[in-house]
Amino acid sequence: MVQSTKQQQILGYFIEEAKEHLDTIEQGLLNLQATMADAEEMNQLFRAAHSVKGGAAMLGFDSIQKISHHLEDYFKILKENPVKIDRKLEDHFLKGFDALKALVEALQSPFGLRQEDADRALRDSAPAFAALGKHLNGLISSEAAAAPTSTLPANAAAQVNQILKLMLQLFKQGDSPKGRQQLMTLCVKLAQLDKTSQPWVLTVQTAQRAIANPNASFAHLAPLIIKELKQASDLLLTGRASEILPSHALQKFVGTGGPTTAPAAKATPAPASTPTPVPETVAPMVSGNGVANGNGVSNGNGPSNGNGASAPVATRQRQVAIPADPKGAARALLDHFNKGELIQIAEFLMKAIQ
Structure with missing residues (x-):
């Protein structure tokens, strides 16, 4: 029961963040031509789809991961190949977006996202994404044909x-x-x-x-x-x-x-919301010859510390920025840890506050 509650908390964080990313995507798609004219807004559109994909992959929601991955791929193509947006392209993008939005909303239903519903949504969205790719490639080809011939020399x-x-x-x-x-x-x-x-x-x-x-x-x-x-x-x-x-x-x-030397850094007090770097220690796993094998288990043949236990192995430090506000901290953890690690972190926190 405790495990289920912790998983529900993690799921809640994902849903809350995913809905914010969906809002970003929807706003960008409603006026796609204007979004494309602003490089930063186009980057936000791409990052929003990427973030939903990453969170869904971590929690095992394959259908959400795959559909958001499709959107991410087509946003990348659009970033690299600016075209004149037409109504047909917007409609194709919105159909793909609607499929993603429906899956995220299903997570909040009393029954959650059932596998049969997820599989159906994935099948139903496939034709829309195929049509999107075909139409987008056609627009890119038309733009290339209409582009003026380069005046650059051959070499x-x-x-x-x-x-x-x-x-x-x-x-x-x-x-x-x-x-x-x-x-x-x-x-x-x-x-x-x-x-x-x-x-x-x-x-x-x-x-x-x-x-x-x-x-x-x-x-x-x-x-x-x-x-x-x-x-x-x-x-x-x-x-x-x-x-x-x-x-x-x-x-x-x-x-x-122009400056002749690098400007001196000015010391300024950090605001209360400044993220605090928190070191995360990751220990390489030991195989029979003392080399990390990546499966998390030592076979017992590594160096011994004299009491039958394997000697501790070197650790490496990875810095994770944890914002001071709870919501931001949760997002940072979701971005840097997988499902199993998040559950372990939740257990440590529960023990610490008891």
């Missing part, structure tokens, strides 16, 4: 790699007026790869201006600029130049205001 990727290697070598040689001039010349060559792409040209010019700033040290510029130009060139070469944007970190080095 653009090789040129980018060669220029970035030269820039890295110049940074390693140390700061000098000649080195800065050579780096700026390489930036000009990068910009000329596609002078029609304003986002690309803007990002390269921002890097060039940062290099021209004498107050910006190579130690700060080198990793930032190489990473920034590599990411931007990847987007350019894959036809996603519209997503290129110079970061705020890079823009800070432009002009005379």
Whole structure:
């Protein structure tokens, strides 16, 4: 009876969190075109489906896991292949969402989510997801056909790699007026790869201006600029130049205001709700030769401590951030532990408060 009560508590946490994620998904789907225009909102949509999938997998709800996984996959495709949303695509997404919502609501019914109902929902949703995939692929193909032909040279990727290697070598040689001039010349060559792409040209010019700033040290510029130009060139070469944007970190080095040293950290009192890192000790399991076997049981042939018991093995620390509020703490535990571990944690807590 105690075990059942604890499991009900864990289930309650999952349902509460899943309903919040479902609200996020529903709001995003009701105006999908506007959601796609905002990268952060699109990321929230993807993360919401991912979180429901993870919680369902932990608790053994296969139907909820599979349907939320379908949504997660199609949200990922939509993130990577922006298309013009039509009513048909929205309807397909909403049908898949409705199936997921119905399963989560069934968990709250007096009988819970019965296996036959879960299997039926999974079967009924399959055609909707198949139609969603087919229609989405059609929209992506149409967008690709209508896209303007790239003006990039055939060996653009090789040129980018060669220029970035030269820039890295110049940074390693140390700061000098000649080195800065050579780096700026390489930036000009990068910009000329596609002078029609304003986002690309803007990002390269921002890097060039940062290099021209004498107050910006190579130690700060080198990793930032190489990473920034590599990411931007990847987007350019894959036809996603519209997503290129110079970061705020890079823009800070432009002009005379660029920092020459790393800013000193300011000590500020932590708010009451600041998550507290709690170390979790995980002991590797010992096999016959003293090597972790992953099954949680020692076969008795490992090192002995002299009294017949296996010697303790090394432990590794994993940090888990536990928020100060109970609701947030429960969510953190659900994210980091499986079903068996959560039950053990609940037992420890029950003993501690008795």
